[in-house]
Amino acid sequence: MATIKDIAQKAGVSIATVSRVLNYDSTLSVGETTKKRIFEIAESMSYQKKSTRKKLTRRIAFVHWVTESEELTDLYYMGIRHGIEDEAKEVHLQLLKYTVNDLKEIPSSIDGIIAVGRFSKTQVKQFKAISDHIVLVDSDFEHQGCDAVLTDFQQVLVDAIDHLTEKNITKIGFIGGKETLQGSIPPTEDIREYYFRQYAKVKKVLNEDLILLDHFNVDSGYQLMKKLLSRESPDNIGFIAANDPLAIGALKALNEAKIAVPEQVSLIGINDISISKYVYPSLTSIRIEKELMGKTAVNLMMERLRDDRQICKKVFLETSIVKRETT
Structure with missing residues (x-):
């Protein structure tokens, strides 16, 4: 490491x-x-590259949900991008990069589209109008008629809640947010919050007062936790954050308030971005194989281009819990 x-x-x-x-x-x-x-x-430095394969030069539109500057607020997307870029080099795919705001600029002569992020139904229709070869990465709901690389967030939340209840924690909260997608009128429902509520009900630990929502960044996690601490003194509470930046922000607020972690508050993030091991105390997180998601997306595209596969594939990559000092 x-x-x-x-x-x-x-x-x-x-x-x-x-x-x-x-x-x-x-x-x-x-x-x-x-x-x-x-x-x-x-x-x-958290992953290694592979050897070169036989050449097949095609042009692929790489549509990223965030800009490289915005990646700094959530390294999850940086990891996926690295995986796509590295594997594309190995198989000699030329990536033409676009953001969600550049969809009209994608040429119809493109050989395929790899799109990373949570796109609306309208945006997916735009992809389909441009190319028959589409691979979506990290798309929660809108991936019908496309190849997709996905995370089983239902299992992620089951693992996270079970980890806390095994430590005899019965007050469990969720730190998350809402996102408005272009082509969507209301803020989209976050799939992690959805499965948290679903399994928390099963385990009889759902507490609406402990569901904290804002945006998916460090500052939101910090402000949400500060607001909670202003109204109550937590003891033997566990929180699951929708991503690691939210958890890192919440951890900062807990440290400032001198709340003992994990003695008073336990904390679990999701994604296991590279910096989770460096914060203090180090963050327990559900590891999502980000680079492998990107590499898998390129491999699915290669199947489309090289083998002329017509049937859509959905690939779910397994996750694992990385236990550190916050639980």
Whole structure:
């Protein structure tokens, strides 16, 4: 496993700077270029590349739900992008990059589309009008008629809740958010919140007062936890965050309030981004194989292009819980 020292040496900065960047220290005066370099190095050092394969040159539109700058708020998408880019190089696919705002710029001559993120039904229809070869990555609901690389979030939430109840925690909350997609009128329902509510009811631990919702970033996790702490003193409570940045923000608020973790509050994130092991205390998280999701998407596209596969495939990758110091 790469250490903070390894990252600092490769980035050409101090160990203290790396530590503060990876812990989202808002008081640190460091440029966006340096932050991005540190995050990129931390993410890239967590996996290895494979050998070259036989050449097949095609042009693929890579549509990313977030910009590379926005990736810095959630390294989950950076990991998927790395997987797609590395595997595309191995199989000699040329990636033409677009964001969700550039769909009208995708040429009809493209050989296929790999789209990462949660796209609306309207946007998926736009993809289908451009190409017959579509692979969606991390699409919650709208993936009919397309290949898709997916996470079984129902099992993710079962594993997370079971982990907490096995520790005799009966007050369990959820930290999440709402997102409005282009082509959607109301904010979309988050699949993680949906399955949390479903299984929490089964386990008889659903408490609406402990469901905290805002946006999916570090600051939201921080503000949501601060607001909760202002109205009650938590003891033997567990929280599951929809992603690691939310959990990291909540952890920062708990540390500031001198709430003992995990003695008073246990915390589980989802995604296991590379920096989760570097925060204090280190974050327990459900590991989603981000790079493998990206590589699998490219392999599905290759099946379409090389083998002329017509039947759609849905590939679910298994997850695992990485137990650290917050539970």
